[in-house]
Amino acid sequence: MSQTTYAFTPDELADVERIKARYPHHQSAVMPVLWMAQDKFGHVDADVQRLVAATLDLPESHVHGVATFYTQYFKEKQGRYVLDVCTCLSCHIGGGYEMLHYLEEKLGIQEGETTPDGKFTVKGVECLGACGYAPMMQITNDVFVNHLTTDKLDQVIESLKKDELPAFEPIPLVQNRA
Amino acid sequence: MSVDWKSYTPQLIPNIPDLHKISVYEANGGYAQYRKVLAEQTTWTPEAVTTEVKNSGLRGRGGAGFNTGLKWSFMPKPDGGPRYIAANGDESEPGTFKDRTIFEFNPHSFIEGALIAAYAMRITAVYVYIRGEYRSWIRMMEAAIADAYKAGHIGSNIHGSGFSTDMYVHSGAGAYICGEESSLMESLEGKRGYPRVKPPFPAQKGLWGRPTTINNIESLANVPLILQIGAQAYANIGAKNHPGPLLYGISGHVNKPGVYEFPSGMSIETLIHDVCGGMRNGKKLKAVIPGGSSTPPLRADQISGVTMDSDSLRTAGSMLGTAGMVVMDEDTDMVDVLWRISHFYHHESCGQCTPCREGTGWLEKTLHKIKRGDGEMRDLDLLLDLCTQMEGRTICALADAAAWPVRYTVTRFREDFEARCKSTIYALA
Numbered sequence: 001m002s003q004t005t006y007a008f009t010p011d012e013l014a015d016v017e018r019i020k021a022r023y024p025h026h027q028s029a030v031m032p033v034l035w036m037a038q039d040k041f042g043h044v045d046a047d048v049q050r051l052v053a054a055t056l057d058l059p060e061s062h063v064h065g066v067a068t069f070y071t072q073y074f075k076e077k078q079g080r081y082v083l084d085v086c087t088c089l090s091c092h093i094g095g096g097y098e099m100l101h102y103l104e105e106k107l108g109i110q111e112g113e114t115t116p117d118g119k120f121t122v123k124g125v126e127c128l129g130a131c132g133y134a135p136m137m138q139i140t141n142d143v144f145v146n147h148l149t150t151d152k153l154d155q156v157i158e159s160l161k162k163d164e165l166p167a168f169e170p171i172p173l174v175q176n177r178a
Numbered sequence: 179m180s181v182d183w184k185s186y187t188p189q190l191i192p193n194i195p196d197l198h199k200i201s202v203y204e205a206n207g208g209y210a211q212y213r214k215v216l217a218e219q220t221t222w223t224p225e226a227v228t229t230e231v232k233n234s235g236l237r238g239r240g241g242a243g244f245n246t247g248l249k250w251s252f253m254p255k256p257d258g259g260p261r262y263i264a265a266n267g268d269e270s271e272p273g274t275f276k277d278r279t280i281f282e283f284n285p286h287s288f289i290e291g292a293l294i295a296a297y298a299m300r301i302t303a304v305y306v307y308i309r310g311e312y313r314s315w316i317r318m319m320e321a322a323i324a325d326a327y328k329a330g331h332i333g334s335n336i337h338g339s340g341f342s343t344d345m346y347v348h349s350g351a352g353a354y355i356c357g358e359e360s361s362l363m364e365s366l367e368g369k370r371g372y373p374r375v376k377p378p379f380p381a382q383k384g385l386w387g388r389p390t391t392i393n394n395i396e397s398l399a400n401v402p403l404i405l406q407i408g409a410q411a412y413a414n415i416g417a418k419n420h421p422g423p424l425l426y427g428i429s430g431h432v433n434k435p436g437v438y439e440f441p442s443g444m445s446i447e448t449l450i451h452d453v454c455g456g457m458r459n460g461k462k463l464k465a466v467i468p469g470g471s472s473t474p475p476l477r478a479d480q481i482s483g484v485t486m487d488s489d490s491l492r493t494a495g496s497m498l499g500t501a502g503m504v505v506m507d508e509d510t511d512m513v514d515v516l517w518r519i520s521h522f523y524h525h526e527s528c529g530q531c532t533p534c535r536e537g538t539g540w541l542e543k544t545l546h547k548i549k550r551g552d553g554e555m556r557d558l559d560l561l562l563d564l565c566t567q568m569e570g571r572t573i574c575a576l577a578d579a580a581a582w583p584v585r586y587t588v589t590r591f592r593e594d595f596e597a598r599c600k601s602t603i604y605a606l607a
Contacts, residue, residue, distance in 0.1 A: 022344075022346045023366075023368075024260065024386050025367065025368070025386060027367060027368035027369070028348075028366060028367055028368040029368065030368040031348070031349065031350075031351060031365065031368060032348070032349065034351070035310075035349060035351070062369075065369075065370050066368065066369065066370060069353060069370035069371060069528075070310070070350070070351030070352050070353050070371075071351070071352035071353065072310045072311070072350075072351040072352035073351055073352075087518070088272045088518065088522055089272035089273055089467075089471050089504055089515070089518060089519060089522070090272065090273055090429035090430055090504055092514075092515070092518045093430055093431065093504070093506060093510060093515060094429075094430070126270075126272075126354065126522055126525055126526065127270060127271070127272040127273075127274075127354075127471075127522065128311050129269050129270065129274065129275045129278060129309065129311060129312065130275055130278075131272070131273050131274070131275045131427060131429035131430075131435075131502065131504070132275055132427060132428060132429045132435040132436040132437060133275075133435070133436075134429060134435075138311060141310065141311070141313060142313045142314065143314065144314065168314055170282065171278065171279055171282050171283070171437070172436060173191065173279065173283065173436065173437065174434050174436045174438070175188060175191075175193075175436070175437075175438045175439065
């Protein structure tokens with residue numbers, strides 16, 4: 001048995017109360033609080049799930065059920081940067097798998113694995129809703145990187161090695177905005 | 179029908195710099211319709227607003243295409259208890275990426291529309307469910323809603339009208355099924371996103387057992403426009419039975435993919451060859467998926483004269499869905515594309531119903547077998563048989579959404595599949 005070493009600060013617990021107040025039932029806070037926990041600890045493994053359950057006074061089984069239903073919750077520790085390469089329909093026909101395989105080769109790992117230095121995890125994922133800007137990827141559930149090429153991937157990896165996240169790319173609206 | 183698309187001025191995502199800022203939105207007439215309704219409640223009774231939206235002919239932009247105002251009218255009379263809107267910004271159907279432009283460029287049009295809807299249905303709280311992957315856009319929506327609270331558009335006794343409502347963002351966490359309305363409600367209640375058996379319908383028993391209406395983000399963003407120009411003028415925009423401006427999300431092998439706003443009923447050929455600058459690298463068109471991955475694909479020889487509205491697409495043998503159009507050129511391997519679509523639905527099946535949980539797996543496995551060259555002719559019959567076993571036999575429509583592309587890709591591109599299959603020889607024992 002592992003010892004729970006995770007805890008929320010009083011400020012974070014105040015945030016939890018604010019989240020709970022948005023809903024008529026405190027059970028609804030489970031998803032936002034799992035997000036909060038993942039942002040803080042980097043994952044929501046069994047111990048973090050226990051913390052969330054205790055914080056919200058919910059059965060551990062319930063929190064575990066929710067955490068395992070949704071793919072964006074990391075049930076185990078990930079690399080510092082999780083590179084989710086979209087390989088679904090529009091990205092697929094736009095070269096999504098080529099981008100995924102390029103990353104696998106470049107980082108020397110297979111899809112789903114983490115580099116030995118713990119820096120990068122690479123995944124092939126389902127549609128991320130950026131179909132017109134394919135192929136694309138998302139970095140650790142956050143920044144979208146559109147119009148991927150191998151050169152662009154090289155640049156992104158170099159900047160992430162220096163812990164520099166790519167800047168937000170506004171949606172390229174082409175209509176009447178050329 | 180022809181639409182003068184070149185001179186069309188976008189209404190939902192107009193070309194106004196910094197429109198996402200509440201000051202700019204208000205300077206351009208924003209929140210005026212909401213204020214008008216609140217100020218003239220004897221004229222604009224909740225029923226009158228609902229009727230106006232119903233008469234505009236606005237149909238839900240999330241895929242099902244149900245009349246939005248009619249849906250509102252299903253809400254029971256207020257009994258003093260809480261009532262909810264769940265605004266559906268889950269947007270996870272492959273090929274669909276339109277609502278994100280509203281979050282980024284015109285969030286207040288959605289907020290204003292949702293508030294007018296809240297007034298019309300006497301809603302006590304609006305939950306804006308946005309897929310977890312859209313984190314950057316969740317932050318934008320949270321900021322926009324906070325600004326709307328500060329401006330007094332949301333809260334209690336709004337602008338002294340006696341009307342009160344709240345609005346909150348709820349982030350998903352990576353589950354396509356949560357775009358299904360009852361799954362979305364389960365998710366909002368803090369559970370695994372298993373769709374509910376209907377009836378009871380959400381208007382009777384929705385979030386936390388209370389009356390609830392689920393509307394798509396784009397549908398609600400249309401509401402201020404309806405009140406501004408009037409139901410009749412709105413009904414005259416675009417296609418007769420599916421009116422209004424539409425966000426077309428076009429991806430795939432075209433020169434200028436992206437989200438475009440035009441009236442409904444744009445010709446598919448115009449969208450591909452003119453709006454999107456034609457096929458990439460001068461290739462020939464092979465197939466078009468008109469409205470997200472679940473809508474049946476059309477062969478290049480099936481799109482002549484077909485327009486993006488429910489009537490025209492039904493006649494052509496497909497559906498408008500989310501108007502997320504995927505364009506594929508002559509080099510596209512349809513077996514590979516269909517395998518990838520089936521992989522998606524298999525991954526996203528929630529696992530509640532056996533025909534879907536097992537069927538999506540069988541579809542993917544069988545297609546993978548054909549893709550790697552081990553398929554036999556009888557596998558094509560097996561695929562179609564599986565579709566029959568799945569369609570209409572599950573709690574929600576995910577099984578149908580998984581079956582339709584298989585059924586229609588296999589039948590409409592049969593030669594591509596046959597070319598990859600060995601003939602089936604039955605040995606006599």
